[in-house]
Amino acid sequence: GENVEQHPSTLSVQEGDSAVIKCTYSDSASNYFPWYKQELGKRPQLIIDIRSNVGEKKDQRIAVTLNKTAKHFSLHITETQPEDSAVYFCAARSKLQGAQKLVFGQGTRLTINP
């Protein structure tokens, strides 16, 4: 089955700097890669996603890149702000027992220092 590895587990950056979180996946058939943000005590919420037919996608200060050959994808946050502090999860969509489901990485706790 699919295995998703996420690094780093914790990341601390100065406000205004950029943050990068990386994920690798094992199943070459995976074709959809979302990123979720989870604030303390809250539910995970989708912030950006990318499909396997696209190499990069951007939405204001956040972007995601995908390298299918190397089987890795990354989240980039530019001009970080205090409200970006949260746990971020990557995921890959894989087939299990004929149905498509998300397999999540272990999460990255991002702290933005003022």
Next chain:
Amino acid sequence: NAGVTQTPKFRVLKTGQSMTLLCAQDMNHEYMYWYRQDPGMGLRLIHYSVGEGTTAKGEVPDGYNVSRLKKQNFLLGLESAAPSQTSVYFCASTLLAGLDTQYFGPGTRLTVL
């Protein structure tokens, strides 16, 4: 439109007790999922359902059972709770597998003593 809701928000059980967690969605979604979230381990799929009357096992199904008698509800049961089941449980739903955004409920924090 409430989205995905979960009941209860918090619960403390003693080892061996049973309980049921309720997930409800009002978005007419076909797919529903139960995850558990533990520190450093991300979200792990317990069970899922691809439609009313269907259920299937995920990554970590042992010790849990589920039912989907109505399209809008997905129940997660613990027959005999164990301390290893202390976790935060999230329910999620998707309209169809091909329409990918998963919407999560607010979570249930369960402690088993």
